[in-house]
Amino acid sequence: MTTKTEKLDRLAELTTRTESTAGGSLWREALRRLRRSKMALIGAVIMAVFVVVAIVGPWIAPYDPTDQTWRDEVLVNHAQFVGPRGGNWLGLDHLGRDELSRMLVGTRQTLLVGVVSTLLGFAVGALTGGISGAALAFGGRAGRRLDTVLMRLIDMMLALPSLLLAVSVAAIMGQSLTTVMIAVGVVQIPVFARLLRGSMLAQAGADYVLAARSLGVRRRRIVLAHVLPNSLGPVIVQATLALATAIIEAAALSYLGLGNPDASQPEWGVMLAQAQRFFDAAPMMAVYPAVGIIVTSLGFTLLGEAMREALDPKLRS
Structure with a gap:
């Protein structure tokens, strides 16, 4: 918990960092660095391809992903599977369904789960962290008490391994795609809450806040119009990282059988779980969804x- 908390607090401090460079503001300089970063370029290209495929996948899929057209050609009991060929570029699965079509259509559900769960975690976490940060910075004694209660709950959630927390929530709610979204979203809540709270506390001591308070600006206006908007930078950065975590955790829940109860609907975690039984005879059935999850x-x-x-100034070359 300490390591995770320290990372979040460190990221929260970044918005208040200033440097005496002629290039302008910290954000403008950060944007210039991103444009020159090969790592950012590769990540952006992969993300763009993933989003485009998720949007157009159902239209470019050559076959219906649930149609068992070639069922007679696959003999599971005799370990006879169909690999890549002219009409099926990635081969067939154990039920005679086209693997390429299932991969393309499954991209949309993977993206849907990742985005919805991240938005859920962001919304609830930002609300909790925003209330806690505003209460501690501007709420006096009562605000400090409220912050203590909220942060102890957040620390309890951070102390649990993320996958264990997600599995616990999913097991309580039952098997469904909605359950996966909520379970993964719950895991993201303490991360966003802690991060936004730390960012708001860092901004609360800035000169513009002191000037606004000295001019008699109401605390509510200072928080909503000044502190909160200037505190969202590191939270947005974390949202990008949270999407990667959400995709992995959603696939893990589906792999464990806690995802969509309709196994015929393509989803990378479900495809990976179904392929596990046939790994010795047809390993590529597991490789395709695994590579998709890893690369995305x-x-x-x-x-x-x-x-x-x-x-981060400390990480700049």
Whole structure:
């Protein structure tokens, strides 16, 4: 928990960092660094390809991903599977369904789960962290008490391994795609809450806040119009990293059988779980979804890390 908390607090401090460079503001300089970063470029390209495929996948898929057209050609009991060929570029799965079509259509569900769960975690976490940060910085004694209660709950959630917390939530709610979104979103809540709170506390001591308070500006206006907007930078960076985590955790829940109860609907985690039984005879059935999960998560991670390094003066070359 300490390591995770320290990383979040470190990222929260970045928005208040200033440097005496002729290039202008910290954000403008960070944008220039991102444009020159090969890591950011690779991550952005992977992310763009993933999003485009998720959007157009159902239209470019050559076959219906649930149609068992070639069922007679696959003999599971005799370990006879169909690999890549002219009409099926990635071969067939154990039920005679086209693997390429299932990979393309499954991209949309993977993106949907990742985006919705991240938005859920962001919304609830930002609300909690915003209330806590505003209460501690501007709420006096009562605000400090509220902050203590909220942060102890957040620390308890951070103390649990993320996958264990997600599995616990999914097991309580039952098997469904909505369950996966909520479970993964719950895991993201303490991260966003802690990060936004730390960023707001860092901004609360800035000169413009002191000037506004000395002019008699109401605390609510200071928080909503000044502190909060200037505190969202590191939270947005974290959202990019959270998407990678959400995709992996959603695939893990689906792999464990806690995802969509309709196994015929293509999703990378479900495809990986189904292929496990036939790994010795047809290993490529597991390789395709595994590579999709790894490469997609890598793209979001590379872009998020590049954004973090562009903001952090200690990491600049």
